Amino acid sequence: MLHIEYTYWLIAAFLIYVAWRNLRDGQGSRAAFWLLLGLLFAGGDYVLAQQKAGNSLPAQVAGAMVIALALLAPRLRRHAHVDTVSTEQRLASALRLGHKLFMPALLIPLVTLVAALFGAHLSVAGHALFATPQMTLTGLALACVIALFAATYVARAPLHQGLSEGRRLLDAIGWAALLPLLLAALGEVFTQSGVGAAIAALANAILPEGSAFACLLVFALGMVLFTVIMGNAFAAFPVMMAGIGLPLLIQQYGAHPAILGAMGMLCGYCGTLLTPMAADYNLVPAALLELRSPYGVIRAQFWSAVMIFVATFMMMWLLVFR
Amino acid sequence: MNYWPLLGVAVIVIGFALRFNAVPVVVCAALVSGLLAGLHVPDLLALLGKSFVSSRMLLMFVLTLPAIGLLERAGLREHAQQWMARLRGMTLARLLIGYLLVREVLATLGLMGVAGHAQTVRPLLAPMSEAAAEKILPTLNDDDRDELRAIAAATDNVGRFFGEDVFIALGAVLLIQGFYAQHGIELTPLAIALWALPTAIVAFVIQSVRIWRYQRRLQRRATPLRNEQGG
Numbered sequence: 001m002l003h004i005e006y007t008y009w010l011i012a013a014f015l016i017y018v019a020w021r022n023l024r025d026g027q028g029s030r031a032a033f034w035l036l037l038g039l040l041f042a043g044g045d046y047v048l049a050q051q052k053a054g055n056s057l058p059a060q061v062a063g064a065m066v067i068a069l070a071l072l073a074p075r076l077r078r079h080a081h082v083d084t085v086s087t088e089q090r091l092a093s094a095l096r097l098g099h100k101l102f103m104p105a106l107l108i109p110l111v112t113l114v115a116a117l118f119g120a121h122l123s124v125a126g127h128a129l130f131a132t133p134q135m136t137l138t139g140l141a142l143a144c145v146i147a148l149f150a151a152t153y154v155a156r157a158p159l160h161q162g163l164s165e166g167r168r169l170l171d172a173i174g175w176a177a178l179l180p181l182l183l184a185a186l187g188e189v190f191t192q193s194g195v196g197a198a199i200a201a202l203a204n205a206i207l208p209e210g211s212a213f214a215c216l217l218v219f220a221l222g223m224v225l226f227t228v229i230m231g232n233a234f235a236a237f238p239v240m241m242a243g244i245g246l247p248l249l250i251q252q253y254g255a256h257p258a259i260l261g262a263m264g265m266l267c268g269y270c271g272t273l274l275t276p277m278a279a280d281y282n283l284v285p286a287a288l289l290e291l292r293s294p295y296g297v298i299r300a301q302f303w304s305a306v307m308i309f310v311a312t313f314m315m316m317w318l319l320v321f322r
Numbered sequence: 323m324n325y326w327p328l329l330g331v332a333v334i335v336i337g338f339a340l341r342f343n344a345v346p347v348v349v350c351a352a353l354v355s356g357l358l359a360g361l362h363v364p365d366l367l368a369l370l371g372k373s374f375v376s377s378r379m380l381l382m383f384v385l386t387l388p389a390i391g392l393l394e395r396a397g398l399r400e401h402a403q404q405w406m407a408r409l410r411g412m413t414l415a416r417l418l419i420g421y422l423l424v425r426e427v428l429a430t431l432g433l434m435g436v437a438g439h440a441q442t443v444r445p446l447l448a449p450m451s452e453a454a455a456e457k458i459l460p461t462l463n464d465d466d467r468d469e470l471r472a473i474a475a476a477t478d479n480v481g482r483f484f485g486e487d488v489f490i491a492l493g494a495v496l497l498i499q500g501f502y503a504q505h506g507i508e509l510t511p512l513a514i515a516l517w518a519l520p521t522a523i524v525a526f527v528i529q530s531v532r533i534w535r536y537q538r539r540l541q542r543r544a545t546p547l548r549n550e551q552g553g
Binding site (some may be wrong): 004007008010011014015040041043044047048051056058059060061062063064065066067069070071073074084085087090091092093094095097098099101102104105108109112113116117134136137139140141144145147148150151152154155157161162163165166168169170175176177178179180181182183184185186187188189190192193194195197198199201202229233234237238241246250257258259261262263265266269272273276277279280281282283284285286288289290291292293296297299300301303304307308311312315319 | 323324325327328330331334338343344345346348349350351352353355356358359361364365366367368369370371372373374375376377378379380381382383384385386387388389390391392393394395396397398399400401402404405432433434435436437439440441442443444445446448464468469471472473474475476478479480483484487493494495497498501502505507509513514515516517518520521524525528529532
């Protein structure tokens with residue numbers, strides 16, 4: 001049975017491979033960075049299991065390793081990725097292989113789709129193929145492996161060439177790859193430190209009395225602002241709901257709960273489009289697409305986010321107090 | 323109320339504003355907030371480590387890199403561009419709006435992992451957009467290319483986000499339902515997901531109009547060039 005843990009081990013193996021290649025090239029800091037990250041991925045399940053059993057020493061070591069990663073990150077200078085083959089060679093290869101090149105690339109979404117839709121029913125010799133939690137992600141990992149083999153077949157290239165191309169892409173992305181995980185951890189620390197409660201208290205303090213519209217506006221803007229700070233609407237929602245949504249809008253002004261919940265969450269999503277804190281959607285793609293500005297993606301979606309927010313707020317205002 | 327942990331937020335804002343390396347800034351913010359909230363150092367370290375490894379799924383895209391890298395070496399992006407240039411009737415706007423529609427519908431059905439920045443935008447959508455834009459304006463400069471790739475990524479984000487909220491079986495809808503259930507308000511997931519539909523439609527329309535207007539801007543820049551060639 002394929003568990004999500006195997007996926008993490010696979011990532012760990014790849015990260016450690018990248019570390020080893022960097023070490024051979026004399027890139028000590030890079031090697032240490034990817035090695036630490038690889039170890040965190042390999043040992044993650046052990047850390048979580050020990051933490052659950054009441055032993056927090058492995059988690060503390062993991063925390064110290066995260067700090068070490070933060071100290072190493074500034075030493076990883078981002079370098080544009082250098083192509084190993086010339087444009088002419090790639091054009092010639094593109095002409096020769098034609099549409100066959102699309103096949104492995106499309107296998108990634110297709111296999112993931114099959115795993116997501118039918119994963120629950122697939123079995124080999126009576127054993128279910130996928131473990132139910134995180135089935136789509138396990139499917140994506142399987143899809144990547146299948147696509148890699150398909151790519152070596154189509155391009156008639158050895159497997160290690162795929163790995164070293166992957167390593168070059170990862171080195172080009174560099175420390176930006178780490179941000180989504182760090183920001184998720186930061187969100188957790190913020191929650192535990194009561195940052196949310198403090199912000200809700202501040203929002204309540206500036207709230208004018210007796211105006212349902214003003215209250216709704218503070219709620220909606222609060223969802224955006226809090227999402228911008230936390231990088232995640234899911235973290236903002238319970239805080240804003242408990243602070244303003246439930247006690248004031250629903251219980252005092254009689255707002256419709258389903259509309260308030262759904263559209264309030266969507267106001268938060270507009271915030272996700274605006275913030276570097278949502279690194280996996282905004283900063284990692286900028287690195288992945290080799291944009292010169294890390295904020296290029298945010299700039300491209302800024303006005304979409306503002307307009308979607310205004311439209312959603314107007315609809316919410318019209319519908320929620322029916 | 324202890325307001326001191328808010329200084330962690332200030333660390334983030336200042337760090338990003340001064341363009342420091344984001345990784346140490348984020349870790350500093352976590353340490354500042356945690357310490358000012360009165361957490362002990364070992365507890366704070368454990369919290370940091372535990373939350374970090376709990377979100378390992380966010381690095382999944384790394385697994386796509388070997389296959390994508392190998393295909394790019396074999397000319398995937400060049401082929402996508404050439405194919406795009408040959409396709410008659412496939413304009414930049416049609417390509418991006420079509421992608422937006424597929425992405426949003428798939429997300430509505432809960433199939434978020436099927437597409438993404440690593441899986442589809444970098445190897446396919448971005449080079450195709452560049453080729454489609456070159457059909458309009460052959461003299462694209464580096465700024466245009468950056469903007470086009472950013473628009474492709476933004477289109478992926480908009481489609482994913484505003485489709486996802488309509489899907490009833492995970493994520494946002496269940497979070498909303500769970501919050502209300504804790505506070506004694508019982509709602510079915512469908513009743514919540516339904517109210518995400520208007521924004522899903524609005525988001526599609528807004529992003530489509532913006533893509534179309536970008537295409538118009540390119541066309542307007544191309545007109546004098548074409549007249550010169552014609553005259």
